[in-house]
Amino acid sequence: xxxxxxxxxxxxxxxxxxxxxxxxxxxxxxxxxxxxxxxxxxxxxxxxxxxxxxxxxxxxxxxxxxxxxxxxxxxxxxxxxxxxxxxxxxxxxxxxxxxxxxxxxxxxxxxxxxxxxxxxxxxxxxxxxxxxxxxxxxxxxxxxxxxxxxxxxxxxxxxxxxxxxxxxxxxxxxxxxxxxxxxxxxxxxxxx
Amino acid sequence: xxxxxxxxxxxxxxxxxxxxxxxxxxxxxxxxxxxxxxxxxxxxxxxxxxxxxxxxxxxxxxxxxxxxxxxxxxxxxxxxxxxxxxxxxxxxxxxxxxxxxxxxxxxxxxxxxxxxxxxxxxxxxxxxxxxxxxxxxxxx
Numbered sequence: 172x173x174x175x176x177x178x179x180x181x182x183x184x185x186x187x188x189x190x191x192x193x194x195x196x197x198x199x200x201x202x203x204x205x206x207x208x209x210x211x212x213x214x215x216x217x218x219x220x221x222x223x224x225x226x227x228x229x230x231x232x233x234x235x236x237x238x239x240x241x242x243x244x245x246x247x248x249x250x251x252x253x254x255x256x257x258x259x260x261x262x263x264x265x266x267x268x269x270x271x272x273x274x275x276x277x278x279x280x281x282x283x284x285x286x287x288x289x290x291x292x293x294x295x296x297x298x299x300x301x302x303x304x305x306x307x308x309x310x311x312x313x314x315x316x317x318x319x320x321x322x323x324x325x326x327x328x329x330x331x332x333x334x335x336x337x338x339x340x341x342x343x344x345x346x347x348x349x350x351x352x353x354x355x356x357x358x359x360x361x362x363x
Numbered sequence: 364x365x366x367x368x369x370x371x372x373x374x375x376x377x378x379x380x381x382x383x384x385x386x387x388x389x390x391x392x393x394x395x396x397x398x399x400x401x402x403x404x405x406x407x408x409x410x411x412x413x414x415x416x417x418x419x420x421x422x423x424x425x426x427x428x429x430x431x432x433x434x435x436x437x438x439x440x441x442x443x444x445x446x447x448x449x450x451x452x453x454x455x456x457x458x459x460x461x462x463x464x465x466x467x468x469x470x471x472x473x474x475x476x477x478x479x480x481x482x483x484x485x486x487x488x489x490x491x492x493x494x495x496x497x498x499x500x501x502x503x
Contacts, residue, residue, distance in 0.1 A: 197477040204471035208413050219464030258458035268398035269454045276430045
């Protein structure tokens with residue numbers, strides 16, 4: 172579980188480092204070209220620019236961040252009209268297929284969670300059963316046999332809590348990881 | 364000429380690059396949907412045609428839809444000409460111009476070879492990321 176958490180933190184840090192590559196002037200230039208393309212297609216770039224605050228790589232969550240407002244300002248700078256407005260709506264088929272794709276992914280994520288929790292529960296129950304049965308037997312053999320049995324039983328008492336600590340989260344992680352990659356790779360071939 | 368520069372990437376690099384990106388961000392779900400594919404491909408074709416008319420550049424662009432809850436509302440371009448669009452960006456769209464803007468913006472990055480330029484920056488503080496990009500790209 173600790174490795175699992177550390178991996179997540181490291182992944183997040185790597186993503187942040189990946190985003191450090193984004194340069195303001197390149198985004199600025201790309202916006203400029205995009206506006207020109209949209210205008211040459213006879214469409215309204217201001218409606219397209221509504222997307223910019225959401226797209227801003229430096230700030231995707233906050234509407235009030237200076238980087239976001241600066242980018243909105245850019246659109247109004249480049250395009251002919253100042254006020255953002257609504258353009259031609261997306262087709263219903265398109266919206267519906269987005270909805271379906273979102274729903275499909277949501278279900279897969281739920282499936283992964285449920286299966287990993289189930290695996291965790293099953294492994295806990297199995298360990299509990301082993302622990303229980305180990306104490307329900309009483310060996311009645313010779314002195315050496317008795318000593319060996321008690322030795323093993325004693326060892327089990329000492330090992331079981333650590334096994335709990337390692338095996339349960341371990342199983343949880345393994346199932347989560349395997350399921351995740353299996354479900355992820357299912358649709359990996361899509362490229363337009 | 365521009366196409367040639369992008370083609371300097373070995374065909375296997377695309378796969379390796381995507382695998383490396385996966386290693387960077389292990390939270391992607393790839394999305395497959397016929398209507399989405401059709402609509403996005405139509406928009407992309409029109410944009411590529413306009414780029415050819417306006418900038419005299421023949422781009423080789425591929426779009427890949429992904430879902431990643433930690434990269435909400437985003438799209439980015441790889442040096443090999445692949446555009447990754449996050450599904451939440453599409454679900455937040457209200458009109459066709461926004462889709463145009465998004466694809467045109469990312470195509471502009473490919474047109475201006477921004478990703479390739481990034482990979483050639485020597486003085487980046489992050490040595491790890493720098494070496495990673497250097498490994499999978501060549502000078503334009």
